[in-house]
Amino acid sequence: MLKETIQNALNAQLSREMYSSNLYLAMSGYFQSINLKGFAHWMRLQAQEETTHAMKFFDYMLDRGGLVSIGSIDAPPSKWDSPLAAMEDALKHEQFITQNINALADLAIKEGDHATQIFLQWFVTEQVEEESNVSEIVDKLKLIGDWKGGLLFIDNELAQRTLAPENSAQAD
Numbered sequence: 001m002l003k004e005t006i007q008n009a010l011n012a013q014l015s016r017e018m019y020s021s022n023l024y025l026a027m028s029g030y031f032q033s034i035n036l037k038g039f040a041h042w043m044r045l046q047a048q049e050e051t052t053h054a055m056k057f058f059d060y061m062l063d064r065g066g067l068v069s070i071g072s073i074d075a076p077p078s079k080w081d082s083p084l085a086a087m088e089d090a091l092k093h094e095q096f097i098t099q100n101i102n103a104l105a106d107l108a109i110k111e112g113d114h115a116t117q118i119f120l121q122w123f124v125t126e127q128v129e130e131e132s133n134v135s136e137i138v139d140k141l142k143l144i145g146d147w148k149g150g151l152l153f154i155d156n157e158l159a160q161r162t163l164a165p166e167n168s169a170q171a172d
């Protein structure tokens, strides 16, 4: 059985992961609208990955005999000033998610909930990867500046993205 404090915090994170999915889907739409199909593809997969993250919280709470409660989810923006502005927003968002995962891990320790601590370890590791991936794209965009050829090169690179098995819809 989950303590109410833990359950409330897990439900809040479930909603944040769903917001993340909506945010990246909105970014995918933005990139598609400016014909950066590689960026659009990368963000579309990112949105799918976030849905998988949300479902991990959903399944975990139910496995622990908890109650899932889906909170209200804010609408994400629908356009950005530039590809760099969008990716910088994505990085800021991932840093915000990392802070929340760390706060959740602190709470699980405080409440002596060992199972939740172990469950959250996957997310602690995942956030290192998430921030690193987005940060790399931000750095490359800064490097190319206004050079359009460089932008197309990054777009081609992002078009190659595939989902890691642990983030595919089949993972439990």
Ligand code: FEO
Pocket (backbone or CB within 6 Å): 017, 020, 049, 050, 053, 094, 097, 130
């Ligand atoms: Fe679910 Fe991008 O962290």
